[in-house]
Amino acid sequence: MxxxxxxxxxxxxxxxxxxxxxxxxxxxxxxxxxxxxxxxxxxxxxxxxxxxxxxxxxxxxxxxxxxxxxxxxxxxxxxxxxxxxxxxxxxxxxxxxxxxxxxxxxxxxxxxxxxxxxxxxxxxxxxxxxxxxxxxxxxxxxxxxxxxxxxxxxxxxxxxxxxxxxxxxxxxxxxxxxDVIGVELGGALKNIIALCAGISDGLGYGDNTKAALMTRGITEISRLGVAMGGKADTFSGLTGVGDLIVTCTSMHSRNRRAGILIGQGKSVQQALEEVNMVVEGVATTKPAYELAKRLGVSMPITNEAYDVLYKGKDPRKAVGDLMTRDKKNEMQ
The missing domain is CATH 3.40.50.720 (NAD(P)-binding Rossmann-like Domain)
Known part of the structure; x- marks a missing residue:
C-alpha cells in the first residue's frame, strides 16, 4: 500500500x-x-x-x-x-x-x-x-x-x-x-487468566487444572464482555479463545511467566522484576475486578487473582476457595 x-x-x-x-x-x-x-x-x-x-x-x-x-x-x-x-x-x-x-x-x-x-x-x-x-x-x-x-x-x-x-x-x-468492545476485552482479560495459569504451573498443578482455568476463564470473560456491550460470539473467536490459548500455554507469555514465579513463592514485585517486561495481567486485574463489581458480573477467578496480587492471599488458598465454591450447573 x-x-x-x-x-x-x-x-x-x-x-x-x-x-x-x-x-x-x-x-x-x-x-x-x-x-x-x-x-x-x-x-x-x-x-x-x-x-x-x-x-x-x-x-x-x-x-x-x-x-x-x-x-x-x-x-x-x-x-x-x-x-x-x-x-x-x-x-x-x-x-x-x-x-x-x-x-x-x-x-x-x-x-x-x-x-x-x-x-x-x-x-x-x-x-x-x-x-x-x-x-x-x-x-x-x-x-x-x-x-x-x-x-x-x-x-x-x-x-x-x-x-x-x-x-x-x-x-x-x-x-x-x-465488535471493538468484544475484541478488546478478550485481549485484555485473557492476561488475567494467563497469569493464573502460570500460578497453577508454579504451584505444580497439572494440565487438568490449566484446562479448567482456561475454560471457566473464557466463561467469565464473556460474561463481563456481554455486560459491557460486546457480542458473545466474539469470545469464541481469535481474540477470545484463540488469544487465551496462546497466552496460557506459551513461555513467550510474560503473564504466564510472571504467574509461574508467583506460584513458586516469589512476591508480585519480585516476579515483575525477574520478567523485566510489562506484565499487563497485573495492571488489568484491578480494573477488571472493579468493573465486575460495578456491573454485578460473577468473575470468581478474577476475584481470586485480585486477592493474590493485591491482598497477599496465598495462591493455594485461592485455588482451594475456587474449588469449594457452592455447587452449580455448568451453564449457570
Missing amino acids: NKNVAVIGAGSMGIAMAVLLSKNGNNVKVWSPMSDEINMLKENREHLTRLPGVKIPDSVEFTTDIYIAAKNCDVVVLAVPSQTTRQNCKALSSIISKDTIVVTCSKGIEDDTCKLLSEIMHEELPHNNIAVLSGPSHAEEIARDVPTTVVAASEKNEVAQYLQDLFMTPNFRVYTNT
Missing part, C-alpha cells in the same frame, strides 16, 4: 509491527522516548534485548521525537504499555491530522478509570478513526514470519478493511470485526 506509518513504542511488538509493515512496502518510523534504545536500534538494526536475532529492514527509521515520527503519517500504530495509552494519545493529538487512523496493539484496561483503550483513544483523539489489532500474536513469532492470524476491529467496517489490507501478508492473516 506504500503508506506512511508511525509505530509508537519500540518494544517487542513495536519492532515486530515495524518489520512486518516495512516488508509490506510501507514507510515506517519508530518512536521511543529512550535515547539508549533508539541508538541501539540504529546501530545494530536489531533489538538486542527484546527481539534478538530479528534484523530490521534498513528502510525503517528511528527517532526519539514523536513529532518527527507521527507528522504526516497515514496510520499510527500504538504498541505501548496500556497504562501509557492516554499520555501518548495526548501527545499525538496536536501532531496528527483528522485523516490519520490510529490502531492499538496494546491489551489492557486503564487502572484509574476502568476504561477500555479504545475509549481513551476516542476521548483524546475525537476526530480520528480508531481501531484495535488483537489476537493470538506473540511478537517473537510475528517478527520471524511464523504464520499468525489476528483481527482488525473498528466501529467502521471500511477502517477495519483498510487495516486488513495494510497489515496482511502470506504469513499474517487479518480478519475484520466491528
Whole structure:
C-alpha cells in the first residue's frame, strides 16, 4: 500500500509491527522516548534485548521525537504499555491530522478509570478513526514470519478493511470485526487468566487444572464482555479463545511467566522484576475486578487473582476457595 506509518513504542511488538509493515512496502518510523534504545536500534538494526536475532529492514527509521515520527503519517500504530495509552494519545493529538487512523496493539484496561483503550483513544483523539489489532500474536513469532492470524476491529467496517489490507501478508492473516468492545476485552482479560495459569504451573498443578482455568476463564470473560456491550460470539473467536490459548500455554507469555514465579513463592514485585517486561495481567486485574463489581458480573477467578496480587492471599488458598465454591450447573 506504500503508506506512511508511525509505530509508537519500540518494544517487542513495536519492532515486530515495524518489520512486518516495512516488508509490506510501507514507510515506517519508530518512536521511543529512550535515547539508549533508539541508538541501539540504529546501530545494530536489531533489538538486542527484546527481539534478538530479528534484523530490521534498513528502510525503517528511528527517532526519539514523536513529532518527527507521527507528522504526516497515514496510520499510527500504538504498541505501548496500556497504562501509557492516554499520555501518548495526548501527545499525538496536536501532531496528527483528522485523516490519520490510529490502531492499538496494546491489551489492557486503564487502572484509574476502568476504561477500555479504545475509549481513551476516542476521548483524546475525537476526530480520528480508531481501531484495535488483537489476537493470538506473540511478537517473537510475528517478527520471524511464523504464520499468525489476528483481527482488525473498528466501529467502521471500511477502517477495519483498510487495516486488513495494510497489515496482511502470506504469513499474517487479518480478519475484520466491528465488535471493538468484544475484541478488546478478550485481549485484555485473557492476561488475567494467563497469569493464573502460570500460578497453577508454579504451584505444580497439572494440565487438568490449566484446562479448567482456561475454560471457566473464557466463561467469565464473556460474561463481563456481554455486560459491557460486546457480542458473545466474539469470545469464541481469535481474540477470545484463540488469544487465551496462546497466552496460557506459551513461555513467550510474560503473564504466564510472571504467574509461574508467583506460584513458586516469589512476591508480585519480585516476579515483575525477574520478567523485566510489562506484565499487563497485573495492571488489568484491578480494573477488571472493579468493573465486575460495578456491573454485578460473577468473575470468581478474577476475584481470586485480585486477592493474590493485591491482598497477599496465598495462591493455594485461592485455588482451594475456587474449588469449594457452592455447587452449580455448568451453564449457570
